[in-house]
Amino acid sequence: MQPSTFTIFHKRALYLASIANTLFASTAALIAYFIMQDMLVCIMFIIDTVINLILTYFTFKKPSYRITALCMLNNNLFVLYGWYASGNIHNIGNLVSLVLMAQGHIMLNDKPKIVTKVSIVFGICLALLHIFAFLFPNYIVVSRPEMLLFDLVFVTVSYTFISFTLKKYSDQVQEEQAIVQEQKEEMATQNEELRVTNEELTTTREEIMSQREELARQHQVLQRTNNNLLLSINYANRIQKALFNSSRNILKGKDSFLLDIPKDIVSGDFCFVRELNGITYIAQGDCTGHGVPGAILTVIASEILDRIIVEKKSWSPKEILTFLDAEMNYRLKEEGKTNLDGLEAGILAIDSKMDVALFAGAKRPLIHWDSEKKTYNIIRGTKKAVGNAQNVENQYKENIFRIQKGDRFYLFTDGYVDQFGGEDNKKYSSKRFYRTISELSDIKIPEQAQVLLGEFEEWKGDKKQIDDVMVLGIEV
Incomplete structure (x- = not known):
């Protein structure tokens, strides 16, 4: 974890302030020792104390620097005590000031081991100095000898306090280092x-790219x-149209229409027309499926229809359907399986000479x-499909x-x-379709295709076409 900008700035400010304070105290100690200007030393100590108090105030705001602040505060006490003791003993106070400021400087750089060593050496030297001054007053002249004992106790207590706080600070630093x-x-x-x-993302991206290329x-x-x-x-559509082209041409020559709307390109609906011996055969079928x-x-x-009508010359729609059913069953039957394919168909035979339709x-x-009765008649087909084994009736019925x-x-x-819509x-329903056809009686037969187409598109709307559509109309 990187320290914040404020922490770095605060640390550097204390670092510089400590150096300045140390230099200031050192100068005061030199003046006191060599020049013996007590008033000047007093003033400098007062300034030094003020600086320490300011540093103490600001460092107490940051928990990690409170130990440094306590050392600085202790330094203030030493400075005042050293000045009070007077004589040579105040140099000891100055020495304390120097060492404490050095300790604060070292602590700001996070060196607790060095601080501990310096404190131990300083404590030992300070204790020996006091003992030597007390035992040999001739060598160290002290103006107030009674203060030596108090000075020793004071320094010992201060050292103990400093050592304890340094130990606590060291533990705190170790905890912070462990956290870091x-x-x-x-x-x-x-x-x-x-x-x-x-x-993994790179591998996945490469796989995706590979899959994308494969796709x-x-x-x-x-x-x-x-x-x-x-x-x-x-192409199959063109073939299919060509196959039934002759049927369409025959219808074009008559009053008729053929509405053919394939669901797909090719259709499963067809219209087969042939003319033979004056009879017009029209077969319309809806084969299984579409497309x-x-x-x-x-x-x-x-x-099959072409062969039945042309070659066999069968004119009965019933016979044509019967032959068609047998042939489709024969061609589409699979061995061991029931044939379900085939077609629904209606076959109309119109004999214009005999005025008969079958x-x-x-x-x-x-x-x-x-046209005479102006009515519509619906002739139902037999419930028997062509080429499909699942039929309700067995024979086709013929209407004449x-x-x-x-x-x-x-x-x-x-x-x-x-068709849904x-x-x-x-x-749409058969009932609606019959009603629509009945409404076309006044419209010419060729024009009815457009009407039916419009009706279908309007009904379907945007719905999908579900099957092939074919409607054939013819007028005799």
């Missing part, structure tokens, strides 16, 4: 802990992989607008009804009606 040493050891331990911590490298790999996957999916898995199923379903649905309905010019048909997947974040 303990603090140094504690600081050394803390420094070592800080060094170890810094090394950056992995990010680049993932970015590259993602770009490659995105390119592949975009790439669903898109693969649309390709398989499209290829419909069969695999868990998908058909909405029919009767006569049509006339102006009739409209709507096929749709469940992505529209299952609105103020309460609920599903």
